[in-house]
Amino acid sequence: MKSYGQFCPIAKACEALGERWTLLLVRELLCGSHRYNDFKRGLPLISPTMLSQRLNVLQQRGLVELKHSDDNKSREYHLTQAGRELEPIVMGLGEWGARWVRSQMSDDDLSVELLMWDMRRTINCQALPGGRTVMHFSFKGLDKTYGNWWLLAEGGEIDLCVDDPGFDPDIKFHSDLRTMVMLWLGDIKLTEAESSGKLNIKGSSTLLKTFPEWFRFSGFADIKSGYA
CATH class of the missing domain: 1.10.10.10 (Winged helix-like DNA-binding domain superfamily/Winged helix DNA-binding domain)
Known part of the structure; x- marks a missing residue:
């Protein structure tokens, strides 16, 4: 430079x-x-x-x-x-971005790869049932390459798969990409996304009941807009 x-x-x-x-x-x-x-x-x-x-x-x-x-x-x-x-500096930039420029998100900013990678590294495996847990995410409007993703949790580890791992999913998420990103960022509540019909979640009663314990949102999700 x-x-x-x-x-x-x-x-x-x-x-x-x-x-x-x-x-x-x-x-x-x-x-x-x-x-x-x-x-x-x-x-x-x-x-x-x-x-x-x-x-x-x-x-x-x-x-x-x-x-x-x-x-x-x-x-x-x-x-x-x-x-x-650099950690407090980078996290501080993230907090500033969440407060002041998050609303400027365009369609070009909606990266399903980043969303799934972020969710993969924040899932709380300790709160999942024992054994293997398979999560299937399907996104409306995306092609076959990017429309389906799987998270496979087992033994305290979690893998991100773009190909069907061959196991029946224990929980399924079906949504458009923008809604899922907004949910992840805290811009829309889970109940709001589901009641609007933009997000559908089906799965075992145990996973649905303990959802707030094992599904962790973005670390910036609780930051309020500076323009509110």
């Missing part, structure tokens, strides 16, 4: 973090992504070349380091102390 030609620490920080995708990549690292394919799921529109470039730059700037995975079979990207210190 071209220098601002200023010694101001704010200017220097902007030079380090102001390039396209950089802060979103830091967001993914803060949310627990450590591998290349995980970054691609959280940032589906970034090109492989750009992703590699941004990871390399973050390493050069001392914000990210490569470590061996727990099984020692692969290498993972982790934030350094300098990178971890």
